[in-house]
Amino acid sequence: MKKAHFLIDDVIWVLRDITRQKPNSLFDNPFLKTLKNAYEKHGVKTQLNLFYRTSAFYGNDDFCLKDVTDAYKKEWEEASSWLKLAFHAKEEFPDYPLVNATYNDVRDMFKAVEQEVFRFAGEKSFTYGFCPHWNSVSEEGVKALYDNGVRVMDVSIGEAFEYSGNADSLPYGHAMRILNNRQPETRVYSRGGPNTAINNSVCAYNHLTQDEFDSVKGTLKCIYDEKTGMNFKKFHLPAMTLNLMEYDEIEDNFKPYIENEYVGICTHEQYFYKDYLAYQSDYADKIYKMGEIMHNNGYEFIFAEEFVK
Numbered sequence: 001m002k003k004a005h006f007l008i009d010d011v012i013w014v015l016r017d018i019t020r021q022k023p024n025s026l027f028d029n030p031f032l033k034t035l036k037n038a039y040e041k042h043g044v045k046t047q048l049n050l051f052y053r054t055s056a057f058y059g060n061d062d063f064c065l066k067d068v069t070d071a072y073k074k075e076w077e078e079a080s081s082w083l084k085l086a087f088h089a090k091e092e093f094p095d096y097p098l099v100n101a102t103y104n105d106v107r108d109m110f111k112a113v114e115q116e117v118f119r120f121a122g123e124k125s126f127t128y129g130f131c132p133h134w135n136s137v138s139e140e141g142v143k144a145l146y147d148n149g150v151r152v153m154d155v156s157i158g159e160a161f162e163y164s165g166n167a168d169s170l171p172y173g174h175a176m177r178i179l180n181n182r183q184p185e186t187r188v189y190s191r192g193g194p195n196t197a198i199n200n201s202v203c204a205y206n207h208l209t210q211d212e213f214d215s216v217k218g219t220l221k222c223i224y225d226e227k228t229g230m231n232f233k234k235f236h237l238p239a240m241t242l243n244l245m246e247y248d249e250i251e252d253n254f255k256p257y258i259e260n261e262y263v264g265i266c267t268h269e270q271y272f273y274k275d276y277l278a279y280q281s282d283y284a285d286k287i288y289k290m291g292e293i294m295h296n297n298g299y300e301f302i303f304a305e306e307f308v309k
Contacts, residue, residue: 003220004263004299005235006044006290007131010092011085011269012051016063018072026075031272032083034284039082042291045301048269049088049131052113057093065116076121084303085125087113089133096177099136099186099204106141110148129304130154131235136204138183142228151308152222152231156203157213160189170200178202193238194245206232218260222307231308236264242286243271243278250289258297265290 014031023029027036038044053064076083087110089097098106117126130145130153137145137153145153163186167175170188178186189203205228212223213234222231237257238244242265245253257263267287271280280286294301 001300002261002263002298003302004265004294005047005302005304006265006287007047007049007086007235007304009049009088009131009133009266009268010051011048011088012054012063012065012091013269013273014048015050015065015068016054019063019067019069022069022071026072026079031269034272034287035083036079037284038287038291041288042295043301044287044291044294045082045084045303047084047086047127047129047131047303049086049133050113050117051088051092051133052090052109052116055092065113065120068116068120070120073120073122076125080122080124082301083125084127085117085121086127087130092133094177095172095174096134096136096202098132098141099134099138099177099202100181100183101138101141102181103140103144106137106144107148110145110150114148127303127305128152129235129307131304132206134202135206136186136202137206139185139205139228140183142205142225142230146229150230152233152304153206154235154304155206155208155213155223155232156189156191156201157208157234158189158191158203158210160187160203160207160209163188170202171197174202191238194241195238206230208232208234218257218262220262220307233304233307234264235304236266240265242267242290243280243283245286247282247286247289250286251293254290254293258293263294263299265294 027033035046090109128149130150135156185205191201222233270276272283
């Protein structure tokens with residue numbers, strides 16, 4: 001059977017909501033109810049990639065995983081066959097939080113998230129397939145992840161080249177992210193994809209050349225890195241990010257990939273929320289449509305760590 005992987009990045013607000021609103025069930029929460037419906041209708045398994053804490057960018061409302069209630073631990077555990085939680089980053093900002101990170105930086109952030117998930121959702125709910133926030137991780141960071149149980153992680157792909165020194169060649173002040181504690185492997189690459197604003201992006205150790213990616217494209221195979229022991233895998237292509245496409249575009253966007261052995265799909269938590277600056281009212285409908293397409297075309301959903309089992 002063909003395989004699919006669905007992940008949601010930047011997750012923290014739903015955990016804040018269930019902690020403060022105290023629903024009778026996890027799945028009385030509208031966000032989690034959407035995911036349960038997608039699983040029950042179409043077999044969609046979801047990996048939620050967690051921030052450790054909220055960002056002050058959205059206001060002075062501090063919340064972190066230590067605050068998450070453990071009142072729903074049994075429900076998390078019962079749902080762990082189709083809903084899992086993973087480390088993503090400490091918080092949303094700055095961008096590229098792991099690009100020049102030390103071994104201890106990454107180890108400590110990873111362990112903090114893992115420990116709290118174990119506490120409020122149980123060990124069965126935690127998954128070790130790792131999708132980094134803004135993707136790029138230093139060599140020392142990759143080693144730290146491996147030493148803490150991660151065996152497969154997402155990558156950037158494309159033509160990589162040395163940073164020119166021209167800060168204007170990168171968006172959003174990203175030149176500072178290259179220069180702060182810069183590591184030898186930190187470079188720039190051409191991302192491609194529908195979000196042209198970030199076509200010039202920052203890459204680090206977990207980066208594949210186009211030829212390396214093409215050798216495993218559309219398959220379940222990974223690129224093994226002998227130096228760190230890590231398996232590198234592009235979890236999803238930019239073109240398969242639901243929040244970057246209109247609902248009516250989904251079917252056509254999926255057509256080029258629908259015969260692949262493997263298809264990865266992504267979205268981001270924020271777009272579900274009405275008070276987010278880029279709220280999408282059809283967020284749930286997009287997930288249901290994605291699930292329907294995958295199901296009707298013979299795909300079974302898996303978690304990322306299953307690439308290397």
